[in-house]
Amino acid sequence: MAKSLSGAGLRGQVAGKTALSTVGKSGSGLTYRGYDVKDLANHCEFEEVAYLILKGKLPNKGELAEYKAKLKSMRDLPAALKEVLERIPKDAHPMDVIRTGCSMLGNLEMENDFSEQEAVTDRMLACFPSIICYWYRFSHDGVRIDTTTDDDSIGAHFLHMLHGEKPRELHEQVMHVSLILYAEHEFNASTFTARVCASTLSDMHSCITGAIGTLRGPLHGGANEAAMEMIEGFTSADDAEEKMMGMLERKEKIMGFGHAIYRESDPRNEIIKGWSEKLSKDVGDEVLYPVSVRCEAVMWREKKLFCNADFFHASAYNFMGIPTKLFTPIFVMSRLTGWAAHVMEQRADNRIIRPSAEYTGEELRSVTPIDQRD
Numbered sequence: 001m002a003k004s005l006s007g008a009g010l011r012g013q014v015a016g017k018t019a020l021s022t023v024g025k026s027g028s029g030l031t032y033r034g035y036d037v038k039d040l041a042n043h044c045e046f047e048e049v050a051y052l053i054l055k056g057k058l059p060n061k062g063e064l065a066e067y068k069a070k071l072k073s074m075r076d077l078p079a080a081l082k083e084v085l086e087r088i089p090k091d092a093h094p095m096d097v098i099r100t101g102c103s104m105l106g107n108l109e110m111e112n113d114f115s116e117q118e119a120v121t122d123r124m125l126a127c128f129p130s131i132i133c134y135w136y137r138f139s140h141d142g143v144r145i146d147t148t149t150d151d152d153s154i155g156a157h158f159l160h161m162l163h164g165e166k167p168r169e170l171h172e173q174v175m176h177v178s179l180i181l182y183a184e185h186e187f188n189a190s191t192f193t194a195r196v197c198a199s200t201l202s203d204m205h206s207c208i209t210g211a212i213g214t215l216r217g218p219l220h221g222g223a224n225e226a227a228m229e230m231i232e233g234f235t236s237a238d239d240a241e242e243k244m245m246g247m248l249e250r251k252e253k254i255m256g257f258g259h260a261i262y263r264e265s266d267p268r269n270e271i272i273k274g275w276s277e278k279l280s281k282d283v284g285d286e287v288l289y290p291v292s293v294r295c296e297a298v299m300w301r302e303k304k305l306f307c308n309a310d311f312f313h314a315s316a317y318n319f320m321g322i323p324t325k326l327f328t329p330i331f332v333m334s335r336l337t338g339w340a341a342h343v344m345e346q347r348a349d350n351r352i353i354r355p356s357a358e359y360t361g362e363e364l365r366s367v368t369p370i371d372q373r374d
């Protein structure tokens with residue numbers, strides 16, 4: 001007989017095996033293939049970490065150069081995809097745009113069999129920033145941008161297309177760190193979606209499209225946007241404290257705080273907080289960073305709740321001039337690596353994921369003929 005659930009949300013249940021990451025266990029609390037995320041964020045570029053997650057080892061210089069050159073050559077979009085993007089309205093949510101973009105790509109460049117899984121993943125990694133920015137710049141500025149920049153990294157390519165000029169080194173560096181921090185996180189909701197889809201032997205684009213839809217929600221990836229909307233409504237640290245106390249009294253959820261697995265801190269927070277502070281000084285900000293720091297202090301003091309990866313990402317992205325509604329799609333550009341690696345891992349040792357449910361409905365009954373029903 002199936003065991004009854006001890007709690008909602010499958011919390012604490014082991015739902016499968018992975019060699020990709022650990023959350024809340026060794027090192028600082030998050031490891032990718034045995035490396036501490038802090039170590040990776042301090043010493044690597046995002047492309048090195050993507051290579052590690054997808055191929056199982058850190059690349060040497062030659063392998064990294066080859067990988068980056070390959071990704072660079074795959075940035076352009078097919079004309080049919082550009083046509084679709086041009087038809088999506090300006091007020092669409094960019095997460096819906098990237099979901100559609102991914103799905104459309106699957107129609108145009110389908111994964112014919114699993115031997116193509118690495119190639120289709122590389123293609124998505126290379127062109128997701130192009131999809132987001134092509135739509136954004138066309139719908140908001142009326143321009144058809146060139147999606148084949150010669151920038152060295154995925155993060156720089158994204159910022160270049162978004163702002164129409166090569167990004168500063170500081171911003172490229174922050175993008176590397178941000179994309180590393182978001183790259184992989186064990187059996188979170190979107191990754192689990194991707195694995196469930198993979199377990200039916202579906203194609204890579206379907207797995208990733210489903211994961212994007214799951215990431216979209218404010219309890220998951222959408223939290224960085226919700227955090228931004230909150231902090232930009234505060235005029236000072238004191239104003240933030242007063243308003244947050246009211247929110248807590250009304251038992252409102254504060255986005256960017258708390259975590260399903262971490263209990264005392266999210267290791268990603270310390271890293272992105274440091275970069276947010278650096279960017280704050282760089283732009284001469286006197287509001288957003290002090291407001292964010294006060295929010296963190298109030299939440300810890302009142303609720304023992306800590307900032308997760310999303311909270312200081314909000315101010316960091318804002319300081320780099322990234323529009324709030326593009327925050328979650330950046331998460332997609334990065335987490336794609338984790339999702340695809342999980343799909344490959346699932347495929348390598350697959351059994352269809354099909355749990356059971358604890359039935360809470362009516363006892364067995366028979367159908368009353370329609371003319372005798374109330």
Ligand SMILES: CC(C)(COP(=O)(O)OP(=O)(O)OC[C@H]1O[C@@H](n2cnc3c(N)ncnc32)[C@H](O)[C@@H]1OP(=O)(O)O)[C@@H](O)C(=O)NCCC(=O)NCCS
Binds near residue numbers: 221259
């Ligand atoms: C991440 C999240 C979904 C985890 O949910 P969870 O595992 O159910 O959370 P917990 O079991 O730790 O919650 C314990 C208590 O703290 C409260 N809590 C958790 N996060 C909270 C938050 N951000 N604001 C206010 N209260 C919060 C819960 O409501 C719960 O209270 P209750 O016992 O009175 O119901 C949740 O913390 C949340 O909604 N955070 C905001 C969204 C967010 O930032 N998501 C990004 C995650 S990386």
